[in-house]
Amino acid sequence: MASEYQRPRNIVIVGGGIIGCTTAYFLTRHPAFNPAIHKITLLEAQSIASGASGKAGGLLALWAYPNNIVALSYRLHAELAKEHDGAKRWGYRAVHCGSVTAKGKIKAPTQKNAEATTDVVEEWKKLPKTSIKSKTIASELPDDLDWLDSDSIRSYSEMGTPATTAQVHPYLFTTSIAELAAEKGAQIIMGAVTGIDKSTEGVKSVTYEDKATKEVHTIPATDVVVSAGPWTNTVLPEAPIEALRAHSVVIKADVSPYAVFTDIELPKNYSASRKDVKKRKHGRSVNPEMYARPDGTVYACGEGDSIIPLPRSSDLVECDESRCDDISDYLSLISENLRNGEVVAKQACYLPLVSSPGDRGPIIGKTGVPGLFIAAGHTCWGIQNSCATGKLMSEFIFDGKAKSANIDSLDPKHVMNMGV
Ligand SMILES: Cc1cc2nc3c(=O)[nH]c(=O)nc-3n(C[C@H](O)[C@H](O)[C@H](O)COP(=O)(O)OP(=O)(O)OC[C@H]3O[C@@H](n4cnc5c(N)ncnc54)[C@H](O)[C@@H]3O)c2cc1C
Structure with a gap:
């Protein structure tokens, strides 16, 4: 029936x-x-x-x-x-996933570092992906995670294995x-x-x-x-439902399949390149996330911000390129591959949150x-x-x-x- x-x-x-x-x-x-x-x-x-x-x-x-x-x-x-x-x-595949703490090192000066002096410090507004602490055990940097500068990395903790972590x-x-x-x-x-x-x-x-x-x-x-x-x-x-804007970049770099959450200590006097807040620099550390993709790129996203409210439609989303530049600059402090990789996308979107x-x-x-x-x-x-x-x-x-x-x-x- x-x-x-x-x-x-x-x-x-x-x-x-x-x-x-x-x-x-x-x-x-x-x-x-x-x-x-x-x-x-x-x-x-x-x-x-x-x-x-x-x-x-x-x-x-x-x-x-x-x-x-x-x-x-x-x-x-x-x-x-x-x-x-x-x-x-x-692009579905299983990946390794870990978090690193790193001491960022300026290896190639960028324009913003040459020009900026700042006196307002703001903490990084982390996206809520890992706010529930996953159980991690500190270990050696894996041999095949060779696209991070070993002299910058202080510790590595495994968060997931290819049995528990994948990507699309x-x-x-x-x-x-x-x-x-x-x-x-x-x-x-x-x-x-x-x-x-x-x-x-x-x-x-x-x-x-x-x-x-x-x-x-x-x-x-x-x-x-x-x-x-x-x-x-x-x-x-x-x-x-609320919205939180977040910027991201895609960088050309053919690297091993890892998703990496970071905690990067910025070098002394290091300044972010924001246009919107001139006298500003990030606090002691920043936390971009990066995911190697099978198409020979690395995707990386930055922090959340509420500066520009959700526009009427997706075609009106404003991307502040200097926020994207910040993300790639931060990654440059810990990875030669990413420092040398071409940035092929700078973008922004809004995360949907339950208020x-x-x-x-x-x-x-x-x-x-x-x-x-x-x-x-x-x-x-x-x-x-x-x-x-x-x-x-x-x-x-x-x-x-x-x-x-x-x-x-x-x-x-x-x-x-x-x-x-
Ligand atoms: C930087 C960043 C990184 C992320 N990384 C991950 C990740 O690694 N893994 C993960 O699981 N999640 C991730 N997320 C979260 C994930 O992207 C979102 O949770 C998910 O995309 C939400 O999907 P959605 O379909 O609800 O919303 P959306 O993708 O926003 O889609 C909503 C759609 O509705 C349409 N729409 C709006 N109004 C109307 C209307 N009136 N009539 C018809 N259509 C309308 C819009 O045009 C839009 O296409 C990330 C989010 C961000 C911001």
Whole structure:
């Protein structure tokens, strides 16, 4: 007998970041999905992966958080990579991961070092990826981590092994997953959602402005998943989601497969090259993260900042190149390979955070309105946790509840009070 969840459905996903795209993918792979009666529409305001999902590091780890979805997501990443040749298609591979403490040494003077004297000291605003201290044991710098200057490194601690840590190229992963969802029937439309018509009975329709034609359309909806990353509360004002900007760079350097978290003590009188805060230098130490990629590059990201509030859309995100220069300059203090490598990308994006005190995010599941779901606030682990989120959203929609993991602690109702 057909279940209540096998009735005709118009499922609308808001946002084409990694969360919206994995949701579309797993809906099309759910055993109950029947393209004859189920319509899946993904609405993306700018382009697929135009926010953090295209500019993140792409680290996957069994030691990430929250622990009720991490293992499921890590396993699903491995399965997807196997099924769709993710190694080739989106750079999936296992990696080593460690943290280093280092004493930065200026080996090639940069312009900023020649010109700057500063007297305001600000501490580095760490992204929350490793704020829960992982168990690490200090050891020798591994022989194959030969792209760090051994005379700068003071200590090395292993955080993960290739059995517990992997990576993807997040832009390639997200766009590939969107293509794979489209191949099985999901429709992807470039358009910004401007309203969701809902009542206590449930959702009725979604209104969007088509990106190309600027025409406004209203489409019927039985189910709506709001997964607009840091923009989630522009679509659902009740959602307690905040945004934090972060800059990153990609440097050409063909090096061994390591993800490295750093704690770099800056040389005396070393000054950052910020334009926005002239009389400023970082405190005693800085903490850029760097991930070697299989395409012969190293991705590195810097600290979070709240200087520029979240703009209306991803195409309006401001990148302060001097913040990117800071990241590559800091890495130059501890790595000859990175010092000599060409910087091929300087970029910025916004991390989605749950603003409710004590909650680290994400929030995944039903709101108080029948048929209205939210999957947002994935903090620093949205790439890692994307597959579990997509899979669980497909279960909420076709099975009525999350089946693959117990995610009661991520229930949106803990942090938002949904009115209509
Ligand atoms: C510097 C940095 C490094 C990171 N590194 C890692 C990492 O190594 N590993 C990891 O697991 N995670 C990492 N993350 C976290 C990860 O990038 C995010 O958690 C994840 O990308 C969030 O995905 P999302 O789909 O929720 O949001 P987004 O990627 O922001 O996507 C939201 C989408 O919604 C669209 N949208 C907005 N408004 C509307 C609207 N009205 N209508 C339609 N569409 C709309 C936007 O255009 C955007 O494409 C990192 C984040 C940052 C900032």
